[in-house]
Amino acid sequence: MKDRLANGLSSLLALAAVVLIVGLALRWLLRGVLSLIITGMIIFVVLSLLGASARLKR
Secondary structure (H helix, E strand, C coil): CHHHHHHHHHHHHHHHHHHHHHHHHHHHHHHHHHHHHHHHHHHHHHHHHHHHHHHHHC
16 A cells, blocks of 8 residues: 555656646746747837838938
């Protein structure tokens, strides 16, 4: 009985560790994707503003 309990606990700990690692990796990936999207939007807005001002100057 104790062996089964220890095996269950160790497998639960392993599962929790895997879930934690995957969750952290997903969080970093999501943060990277969000920052990439935000950076892309900022660059797009700046470029469109520059294009509009260049068109106005001509």
